[in-house]
Amino acid sequence: MVDQLRPRQQAIMRFIEDFLDENGYPPTVRDIQYGCNISSTSVVDYNLKGLVRGGFLRRSKEVSRGIEVVGRRERRVKIPVLAAIAAGQPLPVFPQDVATAIEEDSVDIDAGMAANTDKLYALRVKGDSMIDALIRDGDMVVLEAQESAEPGEMVAAWLVQEEEATLKRFFPEGERVRLQPENTTMTAIYVDARNVQIRGRVVGVLRRYE
Amino acid sequence: MVDQLRPRQQAIMRFIEDFLDENGYPPTVRDIQYGCNISSTSVVDYNLKGLVRGGFLRRSKEVSRGIEVVGRRERRVKIPVLAAIAAGQPLPVFPQDVATAIEEDSVDIDAGMAANTDKLYALRVKGDSMIDALIRDGDMVVLEAQESAEPGEMVAAWLVQEEEATLKRFFPEGERVRLQPENTTMTAIYVDARNVQIRGRVVGVLRRYE
DNA sequence: CGAATGCGCGAACATGGGTTCGCTCATTTT
């Protein structure tokens, strides 16, 4: 196993990452050569092969700049911001449906925030109904799209008749559902179970101060 | 002004982004040609020039795959997670000092969260001293490194004698400083002004549910 | 000790890939 990278390979790795950050595309073998003061392209190729074998890079054969830094892109996920919740807009279950339409609005989050990254979307919270859960007006909640929920989970619920979305804790109680706000000054909403559609479960919160 | 992209240019933009996501490096003119069913490379070049003029792309002349999607990489910033606050570890003012040491621990955040992205770092919150500011134990706070603060700002403060970091609101009161928790069950801390070093101002909060 | 192996060097090779050129064919402008 390669436990310790040799200094030349370390330098190459660093150079590639810096180059990527600066230019948005990977360097050529010769870029690396000059950037790391290496005398020959073959030496670069030789070391790149080592880095590939060590699992640090991926390379596409015969492709210019065909270098990919392993484990770089995977950590970041761009998720769409669908709408403001507790406002009156409809919330599609599958973000892809509208992702293109409002792709401008998006948030990047740590991929570790949830498992199923392509089912994530975000909503901006309107109102303080979840204030006791430390979620306040203006916060961004990250949700994982799902159509059912466990009792007590914090969910985005769509009230069919009212055509309203709301952020509450979910408690099924036989024929009806109790949607419990986390705000001592507010009371629970009781709705017919057929009138409620779960749209997602809260997996994270983002807040921004100025 | 280019207000509406023509379908061919839309297709090209989409293809480039997808290609980037899939391969980690930009496509060649010919990749685009085949991917978008265009008959000639010159047509691709022609349209790329249009996209550059419209500000959608940046291109490096005579550089293979020298295509950069504007506003793509800039949005994401990787910031180091330095330590847990309110625990006893020292907090360096300049994240770079230790960034390499614990680079594993890092969070990606939306660049819009603050202006000076290279001065950002994150701390995991220990304890509930800021509970009334809706920040609780286990949350991640994002800070912008700075050594002074306006009265009332939420800051990470370093108590020199006690060798302790703490997250509080900052109120200078002549010779001394009041560090005010946001928790009605806790009282303010008063310390000598020379015993306090501001290490950063809170600009964001991230929370994760399981 | 000689052979094998890891690492580096320089040069050449061959193709990948950006760029240009001349030519159509609509559509718009004068």
Place this chain on the structure above:
DNA sequence: AAAATGAGCGAACCCATGTTCGCGCATTCG
């Protein structure tokens, strides 16, 4: 109607760039 402009086509040109080859020079192995 003639000229200008926008959009596309195919072919060629030629530098950029990935790849290979033969050769040194250490260090390690049998």
